[in-house]
Amino acid sequence: MFSETLVSDRSLRQPAAPVKSPRSRPAVQAPVNTIELMGAPMPFARNAEIYGENEPAEYLYKIVSGAVRTYKVLNDGRRQIGFFYLPGDVFGLEVGDTHTFSAEAIADCKVMVIKRSAIIALAATQTDVARQLWEMTATELRRVQDHVMLLIKTAQERVAGFLLEMAARTPGATEIELPMSRQDIADYLGLTIETVSRTLTALENSAAIDVPASRRIVLRNRAALARMNG
Amino acid sequence: MFSETLVSDRSLRQPAAPVKSPRSRPAVQAPVNTIELMGAPMPFARNAEIYGENEPAEYLYKIVSGAVRTYKVLNDGRRQIGFFYLPGDVFGLEVGDTHTFSAEAIADCKVMVIKRSAIIALAATQTDVARQLWEMTATELRRVQDHVMLLIKTAQERVAGFLLEMAARTPGATEIELPMSRQDIADYLGLTIETVSRTLTALENSAAIDVPASRRIVLRNRAALARMNG
DNA sequence: CGACCATTTGATATGGATCAAGCGATGTGG
DNA sequence: CCACATCGCTTGATCCATATCAAATGGTCG
Numbered sequence: 001m002f003s004e005t006l007v008s009d010r011s012l013r014q015p016a017a018p019v020k021s022p023r024s025r026p027a028v029q030a031p032v033n034t035i036e037l038m039g040a041p042m043p044f045a046r047n048a049e050i051y052g053e054n055e056p057a058e059y060l061y062k063i064v065s066g067a068v069r070t071y072k073v074l075n076d077g078r079r080q081i082g083f084f085y086l087p088g089d090v091f092g093l094e095v096g097d098t099h100t101f102s103a104e105a106i107a108d109c110k111v112m113v114i115k116r117s118a119i120i121a122l123a124a125t126q127t128d129v130a131r132q133l134w135e136m137t138a139t140e141l142r143r144v145q146d147h148v149m150l151l152i153k154t155a156q157e158r159v160a161g162f163l164l165e166m167a168a169r170t171p172g173a174t175e176i177e178l179p180m181s182r183q184d185i186a187d188y189l190g191l192t193i194e195t196v197s198r199t200l201t202a203l204e205n206s207a208a209i210d211v212p213a214s215r216r217i218v219l220r221n222r223a224a225l226a227r228m229n230g
Numbered sequence: 231m232f233s234e235t236l237v238s239d240r241s242l243r244q245p246a247a248p249v250k251s252p253r254s255r256p257a258v259q260a261p262v263n264t265i266e267l268m269g270a271p272m273p274f275a276r277n278a279e280i281y282g283e284n285e286p287a288e289y290l291y292k293i294v295s296g297a298v299r300t301y302k303v304l305n306d307g308r309r310q311i312g313f314f315y316l317p318g319d320v321f322g323l324e325v326g327d328t329h330t331f332s333a334e335a336i337a338d339c340k341v342m343v344i345k346r347s348a349i350i351a352l353a354a355t356q357t358d359v360a361r362q363l364w365e366m367t368a369t370e371l372r373r374v375q376d377h378v379m380l381l382i383k384t385a386q387e388r389v390a391g392f393l394l395e396m397a398a399r400t401p402g403a404t405e406i407e408l409p410m411s412r413q414d415i416a417d418y419l420g421l422t423i424e425t426v427s428r429t430l431t432a433l434e435n436s437a438a439i440d441v442p443a444s445r446r447i448v449l450r451n452r453a454a455l456a457r458m459n460g
Numbered sequence: 461c462g463a464c465c466a467t468t469t470g471a472t473a474t475g476g477a478t479c480a481a482g483c484g485a486t487g488t489g490g
Numbered sequence: 491c492c493a494c495a496t497c498g499c500t501t502g503a504t505c506c507a508t509a510t511c512a513a514a515t516g517g518t519c520g
Binding site for chain 1: 507508509510516517
Binding site for chain 2: 475476477478484485
């Protein structure tokens with residue numbers, strides 16, 4: 001039911017080419033009262049725009065695979081990345097009717113797409129759905145508050161904090177695979193790519209991390225990273 | 231009903247001394263379904279702590295008069311101010327059961343205090359209350375997102391942005407009265423007091439503003455301020 | 461293999477921090 | 491009511507972390 005409506009919608013853009021149609025999957029059989037299980041899968045190619053700032057917020061999204069960045073751009077072109085969303089994360093939820101950020105696929109990805117109006121309607125009758133929506137917004141709020149705390153720190157603290165944050169999202173793993181470029185990281189941390197790069201090199205030299213490939217980081221000494229996190 | 235419960239609660243601290251008891255006001259007569267009208271007034275003295283980070287979030291607050299700052303402190307003492315709340319603003323709303331920031335009175339103030347559990351219970355049955363709570367959290371989210379955008383700007387842009395933000399909250403007024411110290415402003419903007427002071431002086435020299443008293447700012451050229459807001 | 465793009469590394473510049481002193485308003489005690 | 495202490499703010503001099511400018515290196519894909 002949801003899936004049929006969504007995959008045919010023209011306002012969803014630039015699906016990655018070589019992916020089998022979501023139509024081949026069975027449609028959701030009956031209304032369910034948990035947000036987690038609803039929606040239709042949708043592919044987006046690397047760097048594809050998922051939605052733009054100030055556009056009507058018709059959908060919300062949950063990542064199945066790949067990664068997404070949200071961002072805003074200032075008049076003069078400076079870009080600030082709001083957050084990196086990974087599999088399992090929900091993004092694009094708005095209380096007002098327009099998106100406050102833009103969203104792009106960092107890598108090819110699959111995303112569950114859910115019609116916002118359906119969820120909102122559901123929330124009007126189902127208390128637990130309303131509660132989930134509120135909690136999602138609150139989760140986002142806490143994330144952004146943490147981001148503010150990151151932005152007042154030194155470059156080393158920001159990078160260390162970023163690595164720990166990414167590591168915390170891959171529980172158990174001491175090695176992290178970064179789906180995003182140095183430019184993305186820099187724009188998330190409010191630094192330049194050069195500073196990010198130099199800081200990573202410094203962390204490597206101090207034996208806190210190992211960088212076997214530019215997008216692969218091994219946390220060699222979490223305690224040291226935590227100590228320099230401010 | 232609410233008022234009786236709340237003013238006698240011991241966990242609310244440091245009410246300003248010479249204020250007539252809220253008990254003298256008539257209690258709210260019957261349950262109402264709009265958050266705006268509920269609660270009991272409570273005085274706080276300048277610099278009094280209203281609640282601390284990580285404390286149980288038993289109440290939410292709405293400012294009647296005065297001003298409040300919320301903040302977090304890093305290990306090494308750096309303080310980041312989350313927001314300045316002015317009359318009419320609601321603060322202290324949490325979805326989880328602890329406060330994520332601390333809150334202090336910037337000046338002597340009166341605050342409506344509302345038991346969180348009562349509101350949450352109400353939200354379980356009243357859709358419009360649930361919606362209001364969600365919207366308050368979303369309003370806060372947008373604020374914090376704007377704050378992030380502020381923190382990536384230059385000192386001049388931050389100060390100009392701050393002045394415009396404060397001015398927008400006193401609609402119509404071209405002159406703003408700042409309830410907070412330079413240190414508070416600096417900790418909000420992620421700058422030092424010296425930089426804030428110098429920047430204000432520079433703005434005054436460029437005829438964008440006038441500073442007849444240190445806590446009184448006249449916006450002389452809003453367009454210029456907006457232009458340098460980034 | 462060669463072109464291109466991402467990343468690292470190097471050299472220099474600079475905005476804001478830090479250190480330090482002066483100034484003005486406010487309040488207190490004599 | 492005035493002298494003086496205190497506190498918040500401004501101004502000045504210098505320093506330093508990070509930005510900027512520039513070039514080299516490495517990895518990927520046709």
